Amino acid sequence: MAVVDRWAGLGSALASFLFLWSMVQRHVPVTISHRVATWANKLVSYFNPYVEITISEYGAERFRRSDFFLAAEAYLSDACAPRARKLKAELGRDSSNLQVSVGDNDEVTDAFQGATVWWYVVKKVPRSNVISLYANQDDPRTYRVVFHRRHRDLVVGKYLPHVLKEGRAVTVRNRQRRLFTNNPSGGGRGRGDVWSHVPFEHPSTFDTLAMDPDDKEAVVDDLEAFREAKDYYTKVGKAWKRGYLLYGPPGTGKSTMIAAMANLLDYDVYDLELTAVNNNTDLRKLFIETTGKSIIVVEDIDCSVDLTGKRKDKKQADKKSEREADDKPKLPMEPEKDEGSKITLSGMLNFIDGLWSACGGERIIIFTTNHKDKLEPALIRRGRMDRHIEMSYCRFPAFKVLAKNYLDVEEHELFDQIGQLLEETDMSPADVAENLMSMSKKKKRDANACLESLVKALKQAKEEAAKAKVEAEAKKKVEAAAEAAKSKEEDEAKEGSG
Ligand SMILES: Nc1ncnc2c1ncn2[C@@H]1O[C@H](COP(=O)(O)OP(=O)(O)OP(=O)(O)O)[C@@H](O)[C@H]1O
Numbered sequence: 001m002a003v004v005d006r007w008a009g010l011g012s013a014l015a016s017f018l019f020l021w022s023m024v025q026r027h028v029p030v031t032i033s034h035r036v037a038t039w040a041n042k043l044v045s046y047f048n049p050y051v052e053i054t055i056s057e058y059g060a061e062r063f064r065r066s067d068f069f070l071a072a073e074a075y076l077s078d079a080c081a082p083r084a085r086k087l088k089a090e091l092g093r094d095s096s097n098l099q100v101s102v103g104d105n106d107e108v109t110d111a112f113q114g115a116t117v118w119w120y121v122v123k124k125v126p127r128s129n130v131i132s133l134y135a136n137q138d139d140p141r142t143y144r145v146v147f148h149r150r151h152r153d154l155v156v157g158k159y160l161p162h163v164l165k166e167g168r169a170v171t172v173r174n175r176q177r178r179l180f181t182n183n184p185s186g187g188g189r190g191r192g193d194v195w196s197h198v199p200f201e202h203p204s205t206f207d208t209l210a211m212d213p214d215d216k217e218a219v220v221d222d223l224e225a226f227r228e229a230k231d232y233y234t235k236v237g238k239a240w241k242r243g244y245l246l247y248g249p250p251g252t253g254k255s256t257m258i259a260a261m262a263n264l265l266d267y268d269v270y271d272l273e274l275t276a277v278n279n280n281t282d283l284r285k286l287f288i289e290t291t292g293k294s295i296i297v298v299e300d301i302d303c304s305v306d307l308t309g310k311r312k313d314k315k316q317a318d319k320k321s322e323r324e325a326d327d328k329p330k331l332p333m334e335p336e337k338d339e340g341s342k343i344t345l346s347g348m349l350n351f352i353d354g355l356w357s358a359c360g361g362e363r364i365i366i367f368t369t370n371h372k373d374k375l376e377p378a379l380i381r382r383g384r385m386d387r388h389i390e391m392s393y394c395r396f397p398a399f400k401v402l403a404k405n406y407l408d409v410e411e412h413e414l415f416d417q418i419g420q421l422l423e424e425t426d427m428s429p430a431d432v433a434e435n436l437m438s439m440s441k442k443k444k445r446d447a448n449a450c451l452e453s454l455v456k457a458l459k460q461a462k463e464e465a466a467k468a469k470v471e472a473e474a475k476k477k478v479e480a481a482a483e484a485a486k487s488k489e490e491d492e493a494k495e496g497s498g
């Protein structure tokens with residue numbers, strides 16, 4: 001009975017203290033109550049030897065998640081997830097790789113050079129009128145890093161930089177590379193909508209690419225030097241980017257080489273379809289929305305848009321006369337027919353090396369074409385397209401790579417004959433490859449049969465080429481004769497009238 005009484009007394013005493021405290025608080029100046037709070041904090045920290053650092057999801061850049069937060073997230077999921085009890089598994093952004101991260105309100109311990117560090121994930125529930133029991137999926141999170149105060153220098157000076165570095169490395173390692181293509185201009189709903197992407201999964205590598213070994217090595221060296229050359233580019237005052245022009249007949253491996261480059265450098269690929277871009281402004285927007293560590297590709301640049309001012313004028317003049325000729329009244333509702341892409345040469349040049357091209361850095365721009373001579377020289381001069389790489393017909397060294405890849409054959413009695421034939425005939429690597437895999441699926445791939453079929457195809461190609469040559473010469477002769485006869489006739493007519 002007495003105990004209950006005592007408790008009741010204590011309760012009422014506490015109640016009156018709280019009441020008094022709230023009265024005091026109301027009447028004591030703000031500065032004093034602040035001072036009391038600071039003192040209380042000091043008192044607590046005197047007895048509590050632990051220090052806390054917080055890393056919030058949204059830092060100074062309100063629209064972007066803070067880099068440090070992302071790095072910490074990656075670090076935790078990689079290094080500490082095995083010790084967490086509450087894990088969260090999500091499909092990665094590309095729904096192909098599973099990402100495990102530490103669940104909300106969980107504690108994870110980490111050890112670093114003898115110091116123990118505790119990580120907590122806290123969700124910040126925004127103050128609102130609606131009371132909700134569960135934190136929202138999108139509520140910003142904060143990491144709390146707690147450690148003993150004697151480790152303060154170690155944690156701030158070494159551990160956190162270590163987390164940042166490791167986290168970034170993990171992000172790069174887990175990154176699913178992507179293949180982007182531009183959406184038709186005007187179709188996007190807003191920022192970030194200009195490119196769509198799929199996972200980049202092309203298996204081509206420089207090992208499987210058939211070309212002259214010396215040329216191949218030169219390209220690989222060049223790419224690797226580029227990747228390491230950030231400081232060099234800064235020193236010489238150039239934007240960190242490099243242009244390659246790949247030219248050569250169809251089927252010689254231009255697209256394949258781009259995939260091999262992306263796989264070698266571990267870059268994303270932006271496949272730019274110029275015909276879907278309306279004007280120079282859209283082109284610039286596309287460029288700005290690309291990220292670093294990427295290859296921007298324009299395939300068949302000679303075919304996609306008319307980049308020479310002269311030809312464009314002619315086309316427009318043609319269109320005009322066409323319009324005048326056709327006197328049918330146009331329906332008022334009918335919009336003016338799109339006059340094709342309005343990208344100009346200057347827009348394209350700006351795209352490659354204008355001021356904007358320096359945003360972000362670490363980009364490779366590649367043009368491919370089947371007709372190098374048709375291109376505007378300004379577009380491909382050195383500095384814009386720094387390196388011109390010719391992809392040519394398959395010769396013996398390239399054939400050896402294909403034979404090894406497709407048939408696992410490095411030596412064969414037919415090689416001499418094939419080498420000879422490849423020197424005399426122009427056959428693209430695509431055709432050679434096709435012959436090397438031309439066996440039906442049921443039969444086991446037989447190297448002899450494949451090589452024989454290749455020899456046959458080469459001989460046939462050689463004959464056809466010879467025949468075509470003879471025909472072309474005959475045609476030339478006939479034309480020359482006709483020309484001579486015509487000029488003779490004209491001369492005679494002149495003499496007759498004179
Ligand atoms: N040098 C090569 N090494 C290995 N495979 C090749 C090579 N060239 C062509 N091939 C094979 O031929 C196919 C076509 O090659 P690719 O698409 O790279 O040619 P391309 O030069 O881009 O042709 P186009 O000018 O028509 O675009 C590829 O799938 C590839 O398997």
Ligand SMILES: [Mg+2]
Binds near residue numbers: 254256
């Ligand atoms: Mg191609």
